[in-house]
Every structure is written in C-alpha cells, then in structure tokens.
Amino acid sequence: MVTESKDYDFHEIEPRWQSFWERTRPDRAGMDPVRPKFYVLDMFPYPSGAGLHIGHPEGYTATDIIARYRRARGFDVLHPMGWDAFGLPAEQHAVKTGTHPAANTQNNILNFRRQIKALGFSYDWDREIDTTDPRYFRWTQWIFLQLFKRGLAYVDERPVWWCPEMRTVLANEEVVDGRSEVGNFPVERRSLRQWVLRITAYADRLLSGLEGVDWPDSTKRMQAAWIGRSEGAEIVFGLEDGALGGLKVFTTRPDTLYGCTYMVLAPEHALAQALTTPGQREAVDAYLRQAASKSDLERTDLAKEKTGVFTGSYAVNPANGARVPVWIADYVLTGYGTGAIMAVPAHDERDHEFAGRYGLQVEAVIEPVDAPPGGVTLPYTGDGRLVRSGPYTGLGWQEAKQRMTDDLASRGASRPAVNYKLRDWLFSRQRYWGEPIPIVWVGRADHDRARERDPGSFPAEPVSFEQDGVTRYAVPLPESALPLELPPVQSYLPSGTGESALANVAEWVDIWHDCGSGKAVPASGPRPAGASWVRARRETNTMPQWAGSCWYYLRYTDPSNDQAFASPEALRRWGGPDLYVGGAEHAVLHLLYARFWHKVLFDIGAVPTDEPFTKLFHQGIILGEDGEKMSKSRGNVVSPDTIIESHGADSLRLFLMFLGPLEAMKPWNPRGIEGVHRFLQKVWRDCVGEDGRAHPKVGDSVQDSNEILRLLHETIKKVGDDIDAMRFNTAISQMMILENALHKEPAVSRSTALAFIQVLAPFAPHFAEEVWSRLGAPGNASTAPWPKFDPARVSAAEVRIVFQVNGKHRGDLLVPLGLTQDRAVELARAHEKVAPFLAGKSIAKVVFVPNRILNLVVS
C-alpha cells in the first residue's frame, strides 16, 4: 500500500491511502455491544452548485479528528455524511433550464462527494443519505402523518405576498417597498391557505429542555429568547356596547392597571370594525387599508413614528370603572397575546410615545422608593410602590401584581396567563422541489367514511378549509402508500393561482383516491369499483427545506431500513449524536424544529430520548485574507480543491485546525499553510531516510533521553486532552514542540517515533499511514490503538522555580522537585540576581507555591 516516493509526495500518498481505506473500511460503524459507542455528527450540507466552501471542511476536519481519535481509543464510532438536497436554487435552475431539479441536484452531490472524499474524512459512506431520495422522504412524510393525526398539523389562512402581475406568491425577501424585486410590479397581502405545525404546543418543553443540554450558552439563550415565555394576566375590560362582550388584553404588569388611560387593538383585531362608531368610520377604514399594505418589516420598523386611529368607542377599566378610549394602532401585533393591550403610557415606553403623539392622558401609578423631589421622568419602567391606585396604593409592585390579579380573578375579570413569542410553524411552500404533503382533500361525507375506516389516522378535530363556498376535508394517505413522489411536470413555474407547479398536473392532482390502499387514478377516467374510492384533490403545497433536516440524524443509525425510519435496536444503540457540530447560523430554526419533531417522536414512543442533541458545538467562520466574509464578489474565496492541489489534504486539515480556536471567527492566511506543510515535511525527513525507508536515526535499540520521553508523554496526554476539549490548535502546537525536539536528537527510538505518528494520525491521516509503513510498523496507523500515556514519565526530577521580590520576577533556578519553602528562601537569598533586591531589607512575608514560585515581600 505504501508509495515508492523518496520525499513527501502528497499527490501520490493521499489517493493511495484513500483507496486503501475504501477497501478496508476502518470507518464502518458496527453494532459491537462490547465496545462503547460514539456518534459524532456534522450538520449535513446543501449541495450547492458552487461546490465545497472552505468553511465546510473546517467543521468536518474537527469531527473527523474526534472520530479517528475515538476509534483509536476503542470506541465503535458512527460518523456519517449526507445531503440536505431539497432547496430553492435547484428549483430556480430547473425553472430556467427546464431540466428536472433532481438531475442538477445529483450532479452537485457528485461534486460535493468527490470534494469531501479528497479530504480523507472517515465517513461511513454506507450510511449516506439524501433527503430527496423517495426512500428517505417516505419517512419525512410518515412523520408528517404522525403530526397530523396528533392534531399538530392544521391549515390556516396566512397572509403572504401576492403579485397579481406575475400571478405568484413571493417570499418576504423578494418584495422591496411594496413592489416585486423582479419586474417592479405592485404586490399585495393576500391570505392563502397554508399548512401550519403546532410547535407552540411544545413551547414549554422546548424551553425547559434547554436546561439539560450541553450547548453553547449563547445558543441556549437565543432559543430561549426566540421562544420568549412571559408570565402575566389576561384582564377583561368591559365595553359600553354589552352585546360585544368584553375586551380581553394580556399584560405582564397588572399592577399598573390604574394607570391605563386608553386601549389599543391591532388592526386585524376581531372587534376593530364593531367598535368603530359611524363618525370614525372613514378614518378607521383608511387606517386599516394603509396598515394592510404595509409589510411586516415596515410595521416593525422601530424608527418610524407610531400611528393609530380612534375607534370612537370606550371601554371600562375593571379596577376603577374608568372610561378609557379604544384606539387601533399597528404597534400592537395581532399574533401575540390577545391582539389588544391596555395602554399605560406612564410606565411603558411604547405607550408613552403613542400617547405623546396623540395627546392622550398619562397617569403615573408607580413611584420608585427613593423618588427624587421633582418626581421621576416618565415613562418609568422600574421597581417601585403603587400610588393613586385605590386600595392598592402603597403596595410594592410585586405584591400588587399578585393581589390585583387574584381580586379580579374572583370577579371573573382576570386569570393568570402565559404567552410565548414563538409562533406556530408555517410549514407549506408553493414550490415543486420539496416533499409532497401526503394529504388529499375530499368532501365531508367522504371524509367521514374514510375516518370511520381508520380513525387512528385522523386528528380529533377534522382539518378543513373553505373555498368558493365549499368546505374540503383533509384525508391522510395510508402509511402503506408512502412515499408520495413528485410527478413529472411540463414547467417548474408556479401555477399562477398561488399554488405550486404541481397544481398544473391535472392527472396527478384531481384523482379518484382509494382510502384503503392510497392508490389513485386520474379523475378524468371512470371511478374504479369499490366503496373506498372517493373523488379527491391532492395537496399541492410541498414541505419547506427544514423538514428533511429535522430528523436525518436518526436515519443515519439505520439508513436502509424500509420497515421503519430506524429500528428500535439501532436507535437504542446510537441514540442521538454524542456530539453535533455545525454553524451558529442554525442556532434557532433548524435546532428548534428538529427538537420539536424529536419530542413528538419521543411522545409516540418512536425514539428513546426526549432531546436529540445532547452536546452541540459551533465552528467559527473563516474569513478571507482581507478579514472580510468570503464572497465571490470580493474575490477572496479560497477553495479546498486549490489547497489540496498545492499542499495536500493533510496540510489543509492541519492548517484549518491550527488557524485558531475552532469556535472563533478567523481570517485565512495563505502563508500559514506553508508553516504546517513545513512541519509535515520536517517529520517526514526525520522518519524517512534517503532510500525511502525508515530513517537511519530511528532504531529499535535507541534509548531516548528522559527529556524526550517526558516530552513524548506530555504530548500524548495533551493531544488526547485537547481533542476531547476541541482545542485542536494547541494540540498541533504541542506536536510541533515534540518534533522540534526529536529533530535535534541524533537518534530516536522506533517506539517514540511510532507513538508520535499515532497522535498525529487523526490530524494528518494519509501522512501518518505512509510514515507508519515506512517505519516498518505492523498494521496501520488508522487501526492501531492510541498510545498509552505514562504519568510517571511526565514529572521531571527537577523544576524551574521562580523567585519574585514584591511580585516582580527577579530570577529563577532549576531545583529538585518537592523543594521546601525554607530551602527555597535560602536559595533565593543566595541567588546572584535576587540577592541585590533583598540587600538591607527585611522579609515581611513569604508566599510559596511548591515547585512553582517563591514571592518574598520586603519592606
């Protein structure tokens, strides 16, 4: 297997060992019950046409080092790779060229796979997965059906951007200033039927589950902030028109109830119309029209001035019976709380700003305990005591909060409430290139019959929507009918009615559907015989790209299973990843969605754990040479291919790890690669002689000095510890220190040389295999067990102790280990560099850290 080259010829060495590994497969994960398991996972990539970016191999190298190290330590390692292959770029390419997105996707995968393999990563390629493979998305669809039957998937009218000119739905980022980015046509908000997943039902568990996972704190905080739990109360205000019932608001500050001087409804609030008096009708209508045309971005732009309109109606404060005006303003959000607030301008920044603009009353009801004589500037949002609050005056705000909520509750006007910023997950896309949603739409009677046949597949409440006066009901495909594959289409362009290109495929969309088998025939043909055949229309929305990545880590444990998404044995064996490495850009969405699905799977007994990712790590971004983010337009992009060609995969791997801490954002330095490359060449020249075999200075009979052995064992320990702690840069430094020392030795024992090559192997695996063979060692560097570290070797007989006078370094001395304080003081007094600083002074205090430092404090 070993190559013939005399010098370090990585062009020859790397492909040779890669093909050797492909034959011997040291990367294959087993089911060995004796060995402990370790599952280390990279976030799988979207195989873009641009190919691998230098940021990809950064994280992949780190996990590969860990995988190889763990194998050497006797672990059964699962280290897989796959493709998050559904995605918008492939669809856009298909729209342009008319070729099927799958063709382009497979080409890109081919290129990605080639590039990744060129880096020598020890992935178990038998377990490769592809989210666009029907054998994979069959189970994505299956999980959707589990969500559906548990009532966690529903349809709802949701506002989207509609461009009448282009007859298509546009994404938020495709709309600029109320016009389409492409074509500059006017766009409008239109409510379209969308699938939504009830992630909010898991809000509490998604929040509490964060406590038990080993994640970066910043990521946990981000998720917690995204979920945004807040506790408060719902309070009902009376309305003058009793027929309308009450006006319910959510507040976290019920203690400020006496300071409520007006109320605000979101423009979309159900009572907005009913509360508008005839005199205000015109102004309100104009305001609502204007609000409807604003994008979310425009509405949430903090820089803009708050706007609103008076409805003409009044509500009654349940605490003091005060009559307060009801306004409509778009600074109140419709999707949060009840979509209405009690405004307390004295103690809320936003209300204060609005009240100032419209001349509304401001009533302070909280005062800080140490209020300045002139009173506080409003709005005051801090701690304090109640004033002007009837019977509650004088109470601390925390106590008042409790008492007022309780008192109102006893009159039925209030109840404690919890709200979340987290919204349900908009799960449908009007796209072709995604997993089809395995649902057909039928009439009421057909739905009820289908449900009777198989009640377990339906949610408690039927999922339905109304269109053109007809109500349609959702019927799931039987699980046995999965996967539901994408039909061929003439054009990948959206249908023009706000639906995906799938809507144009009449013989696929309009069908006779067999509720028993899930079989379908075009509705244009005759109805097949049998009571289970019903007239149906298929769902034409597809799933978002997040779907496939929500559970892929589970599929790796048992990737070719066609009976289940993974067997219980495989799931028990591997569980979730022991380590998950990927970019911080997924801190919220991917990681939150995957946790949600995992918890649902846990609830139905399909997975044994409640949390999918127990330990998470984010690699930092690699910037261009200029310190800017790498981008084509800046021309500072570094391709792994180029570096492999010029310096080899091992040098690239080493350099990516040597650049700095894995989690740090750091610039690429083209000269730095030379440094690690030189290091490898230096090791080569010290191990391989001119004849291409073991270097003459390496011998079995060589007795290494204690200093060399100490350094070797220190290195074995430090490299192992550093890999575990993911401090790869310092591990490499330590190996360089060892190499520098070995280089100076006239002779080195073979066992020391081999141990060194062993610790280098996870970092530079091709190089290590080659040198290992050249040294005439049996077996392979990749399968040899990790060298043993001997603690006795690490402690030297002598240590350098530092002498300080008044905390300043004044000299040092090599002394025997375990030197006593008295002896150290003696030596310090006698030390030629220290003595002058002690002359004529008395020692006031002695600080002695054994084997390290002696600090003499003198007056």
Place this chain on the structure above:
RNA sequence: GCCCGGGUGGCGGAAUGGUAGACGCUUCGGACUUAAAAUCCGAUUUCCGCAAGGAAGUGUCGGUUCGAGUCCGGCCCCGGGCACCA
C-alpha cells in the same frame, strides 16, 4: 435600545490568579551553494544601554490581591443575536 461574545507583538494566536507573548507566519543575520530555491542554525514586544542589565507593557480608568491578560466596577471600540411580543 436590549442580550451575548471579544479587544494580548508586524500578523494568526498561547497562557489551572503565579516567568505574558508557547507554537506558527513575517522579517533580519549566519551556514550550505558557483548562485538561487529548499534546508539547517540563531534573533525577532517596546524603550534605555556597547554590554551586563534595567524600565514599561495584554483597549481604557479604577479596585481586590503578596501577585491580575485572567477576578470585580465604570468607560471606549469591534463582532454576533434580538428588535414595538405589552
């Protein structure tokens, strides 16, 4: 605005409260060479000094400590996240 993370030589970075700058890059000097590259040896925080040596020094100001890059408080700058969530 709020919440995080970070400021260390010419550069990337290293330092359980205990010799600041390991390791690498760069640069300079030397060896080898007809020469160059490669390689090898040495130097490379700043200031003063021929030198021995001394002084200052981890964004900034202050504090705790025998001792602070490290801990505490204020400020400045950079990066990331959130952003009318009542």
